[in-house]
Amino acid sequence: MSSLAEGQPRQAGPVRGRPRSEAVERAIVEGVMKLLEEGVPLAELSIERIARTAGVGKATIYRRWSGKEELFVDVVRSAEPPDPELPGTSMRDDLVVLLESLRQRGLVSRSSVILHNVHAQMKSSPKLWEAYHNLVIAPRRRLGMEVLLRGQVNGELRADVDIELLNDIFVGPMLLRSVMRPDADLPDGLSEQIVDTILEGLSPFDPENLRPVSSPTVSSTAS
CATH class of the missing domain: 1.10.10.60 (Homeodomain-like)
Structure with a gap:
């Protein structure tokens, strides 16, 4: 615990090394x-x-x-779209933003010969790929699972769902189209379509009528 009194300005520590430019x-x-x-x-x-x-x-x-590994990772990140800021309004909105960021990266990688070649070369270098995975892929993956976990806590997602598996299910279709099927379309609205399609079957259920809580009540009218 800090010994500084509340409201008292903190003294800056000594600056080591030369300032970054x-x-x-x-x-x-x-x-x-x-x-x-x-x-x-x-x-x-x-x-x-x-x-x-x-x-x-x-x-x-x-x-x-x-x-070189850390430098090359920063070079790749500088050529990619920046990591998105999540709106925090709902699990669904956050997931759409995360997938949209992945879609934009797929579009950039397709249009950039340099990025395409660098990604291919990175995978043939275990040290470089490990650095890219630890500094870029793993944090993004953790962020996705944090969003899903908050959704469970907030009641937006069924509590019995495996978060790690579900995260793979969400990003899988976009990765498939971005990486493994470079001829596949990455149209506007694809992120929303993926998220909404998956979430349709994952809403918490009302135990009394076994219908998703978020689903509208269908009136029973005679046909």
Whole structure:
């Protein structure tokens, strides 16, 4: 527990190392992109070559990234759409935003020759793929499961559903179309269609009439 009194300003701690420069980091990332555009494979991109292209020293790169793997992950992330901010209005709305972000990444990857080639090269490099998985894929996956867990807590989702499995079911169709079927359409409205189709069968049930709580009551009129 902090010993500072409530409302008392916190003293800034000592600053270690040189301050980060967004301009320098951007120059380094753009240097990597330039080399990739020239057709240099990831395996042949040394820190020395990247530093020379970006006009900085090797130490400047190592102060910001522990190695090539972390640098390459940041390069890929800089070329992708940014991670979305969830509206937080409902589980359904959050899921739509997450899937829409995945759809946008699929569109960007299709239109970017560099991203397409880099993703393919990353999968052939265990260290690089592990870094990308740990820094990008795993956090996004955790976020999806957090959204589903909140949905269970809020009564928007049945409590007996396996969250990890359900997360795979939600992202599966979009990943299939984005990665495994590059000829498949990724139209506007696909995110909503996937989410609504899956959620239709996952709403909590009213035990008295075994109908989803969110479903409208159907009047029993004679045909």
